[in-house]
Amino acid sequence: MTDELLVVRAQLGERAALAELVERWRVPVWTYVRRMLDAERADDVSQEVWLAVIRGLPRLREPARFAPWLFTIARRSVTDRLRSQYAREELATRVVVAEDPVEAALDAMVDRAELVSALSELPVLEREILVLFYLEDLSVEDCAQICRIPAGTVKSRLNRARRLLREHLEEKGSRA
Numbered sequence: 001m002t003d004e005l006l007v008v009r010a011q012l013g014e015r016a017a018l019a020e021l022v023e024r025w026r027v028p029v030w031t032y033v034r035r036m037l038d039a040e041r042a043d044d045v046s047q048e049v050w051l052a053v054i055r056g057l058p059r060l061r062e063p064a065r066f067a068p069w070l071f072t073i074a075r076r077s078v079t080d081r082l083r084s085q086y087a088r089e090e091l092a093t094r095v096v097v098a099e100d101p102v103e104a105a106l107d108a109m110v111d112r113a114e115l116v117s118a119l120s121e122l123p124v125l126e127r128e129i130l131v132l133f134y135l136e137d138l139s140v141e142d143c144a145q146i147c148r149i150p151a152g153t154v155k156s157r158l159n160r161a162r163r164l165l166r167e168h169l170e171e172k173g174s175r176a
Contacts, residue, residue, distance in 0.1 A: 007063035018057070021066075022050060028136060029074050035119070035131045036078045045081050049074045068142040071132065075146055082124070118168045126161035133158055 001020070009017035029049055034042040052073045060069055119127055132143045133154075140158075144151040 003066045004063045007057065007060060007066050011058055011060070011063070018054070022053075025067075025070060026050075029070065032071065032074055032131055032136055033078055035116075035135065036124070036128065037081060041081055041085075045074075045077045048077050052077065065145075067138065068145045071136065071138065071142075072146045075128070115169075118165055118172065121168050122161055122164050126157055126164060129154060129157040130161045130165070 003021065003024070006017045006021045006024075010021055026046075030042060030046045033045045033049065036042075037045060049070075053070060056073070060066065062069075119130060122130065128147065129143060132138045132146060133140070138146070140151050140154050143154045147154065149157075
């Protein structure tokens with residue numbers, strides 16, 4: 001059964017269709033969120049994403065565009081969480097000099113495989129595009145819609161992200 005059909009059935013109130021959508025997309029959403037945040041926050045944000053999906057599903061006008069819509073919600077939730085974290089850390093730096101919030105968020109991910117470690121070292125915008133395009137297997141157009149940027153910007157961020165990732169891996173002595 002296609003996502004489009006499941007969405008329509010869920011919009012009509014069929015709980016089994018909603019459960020199947022959640023089951024089908026639960027791991028990809030959590031994986032995306034986990035790659036953008038640490039594990040503890042990923043669980044909370046994933047739950048927030050699914051609550052927003054359940055609340056917003058009746059208003060989804062293009063059921064065939066479920067995946068980009070879902071990842072747009074996930075992106076917004078991640079962004080909101082990062083914003084609030086950065087705001088708290090900025091407030092803390094006024095009292096005590098602390099490390100850069102972006103580096104602090106990236107440092108939380110170091111404890112993974114070499115490629116994931118290298119990915120975590122990338123700036124958030126480039127990391128996000130790599131995750132959406134390569135790991136979530138979304139098209140350039142879908143990435144553009146999710147990030148609310150032109151397709152050309154997605155392509156240039158992908159190019160920059162690949163270059164940064166290659167440079168980072170070469171620094172660590174890996175074959176790129």
